[in-house]
Amino acid sequence: MINLRRISTDDVQSFTANGFLIVNELLDTVCLPDLHATYEDLFQGRFETGIRPDEVNWQYESGKPELTRQICNGWKASRTIANTVLHPHIGEAIASLAGWSGVRIMIDNVLWKPPQAKSLGFHQDSAFLDWFSPTDLVTCWIALDDTTAEGGTMELVRGSHRWGQSGPSGEFHAPDNYRLPMQDAAKRAGVTPDIVPVEVPAGGGSFHHGWTWHGSGQNLGTSPRRSLVLHAMRSDVRYVPENFHQGIGPIYSRYRKLCSNDLDENHFPIIWSCDGYRTSGI
Ligand SMILES: O=C(O)CCC(=O)C(=O)O
Numbered sequence: 001m002i003n004l005r006r007i008s009t010d011d012v013q014s015f016t017a018n019g020f021l022i023v024n025e026l027l028d029t030v031c032l033p034d035l036h037a038t039y040e041d042l043f044q045g046r047f048e049t050g051i052r053p054d055e056v057n058w059q060y061e062s063g064k065p066e067l068t069r070q071i072c073n074g075w076k077a078s079r080t081i082a083n084t085v086l087h088p089h090i091g092e093a094i095a096s097l098a099g100w101s102g103v104r105i106m107i108d109n110v111l112w113k114p115p116q117a118k119s120l121g122f123h124q125d126s127a128f129l130d131w132f133s134p135t136d137l138v139t140c141w142i143a144l145d146d147t148t149a150e151g152g153t154m155e156l157v158r159g160s161h162r163w164g165q166s167g168p169s170g171e172f173h174a175p176d177n178y179r180l181p182m183q184d185a186a187k188r189a190g191v192t193p194d195i196v197p198v199e200v201p202a203g204g205g206s207f208h209h210g211w212t213w214h215g216s217g218q219n220l221g222t223s224p225r226r227s228l229v230l231h232a233m234r235s236d237v238r239y240v241p242e243n244f245h246q247g248i249g250p251i252y253s254r255y256r257k258l259c260s261n262d263l264d265e266n267h268f269p270i271i272w273s274c275d276g277y278r279t280s281g282i
Contacts, residue, residue: 002089003028003203007096015097019161019212020196024204027084027142032202035144038080039112039226043069047077054107054251057173067173068120069112074228081108084142085230086282091272094138094232097207102235102273104263106137107252109229113152113219119178121170122155122215125231128168128247129210132237132263137210141198144226149197151221156196156206157182160213163189168247182213235270237263 003025015021041048045059055072063069075082084090091103106129111120129135147153163185170181177183179195186193193213198206205227208214219225239261244253255267269279 001028001031001083002026002087004089004093007093012097015207015209018158020156020158020206020208021097022196022198022200022204022206024200026140026205027203029203031084032144034080035084035228036226038074038078039110039144042071042074042077042081042110043112048079049077051076053077053110058112065114066116066118068117069110069114070173071110072107074110075105075108081110081228082282084228086269086271088272088278090140090230091232094140094207095272095274098136098138098234100136100234101275102270102277103232104235104237104268104270106231106233106268107248109231111227111229113216113225115219115222115224117152117219118174119152119217120215121172121175121178122157122180122182122213123168123170123172124166124211124213126210127166129233130243130246131240131249131253132233133240134234134237135210136234138232139208139210140205140230140232141208142205142228142230143198143200143202144228145202145224147197147199147204147225147227148221149199151223151225152217152219153225154198154206154214154216154227156198156208157186157213158194158196159191160185160193161209161211163191163211163213165211178215178217182215185213232271233268235273239263
């Protein structure tokens with residue numbers, strides 16, 4: 001089901017230089033109808049496993065039509081999502097790009113931007129992650145529809161992972177100027193941003209570094225833009241309880257064991273390790 005070439009030395013060099021890697025083939029297109037149906041289920045509130053995802057930010061009965069639909073940790077609710085975002089080949093690709101010996105899921109992101117739905121504000125993912133250490137992150141973004149700049153695909157800014165670390169800033173959903181926090185950061189870094197839209201066929205996608213600036217504009221096309229996102233961390237990260245109030249810490253700190261800063265594999269499974277270890281039951 002994962003249709004990704006082996007990560008090459010050139011891919012690693014490109015990822016290291018640019019802060020991202022765009023690939024036309026990531027997921028076999030035969031998987032798309034099932035994933036599309038699963039998106040319908042999740043946003044209707046039908047949770048196959050009986051478990052509610054950690055963040056349910058849009059549902060048919062209550063969601064505003066102009067907003068991008070978002071659910072975080074759909075993998076806990078749907079085996080179809082789990083089989084995709086927890087796939088060992090994606091974990092292995094991330095490990096190769098980042099030079100990690102093991103990879104865990106931090107969260108997934110189930111995103112659906114219908115025609116006319118508004119933007120998602122530019123941000124650096126790692127700015128929200130002080131509650132674990134190290135905050136290194138690599139994201140795998142999978143397009144479930146053909147994507148275009150006009151259709152509000154994700155935009156990545158070349159080399160912006162080297163601009164330095166800004167704190168969390170601006171709205172994520174439908175800000176007035178979705179590029180503003182990134183433009184401010186570019187000014188501070190003294191560079192002109194080189195914005196690259198991820199334009200790929202359905203089943204393609206990208207990998208980006210935790211400090212790479214990214215966001216996306218309004219969907220001005222006529223087709224939906226659905227994407228499935230894996231935010232992955234190193235397998236050896238530990239909780240930092242002093243920072244639980246930072247970023248999305250208040251949500252994910254609730255899974256800390258009472259007497260240990262180890263991350264619980266039930267909530268943050270290990271999807272690939274160089275020694276062959278993978279959390280059982282996923
Ligand atoms: O798909 C997008 O437009 C942005 C996705 C994103 O920022 C994320 O998943 O962190």
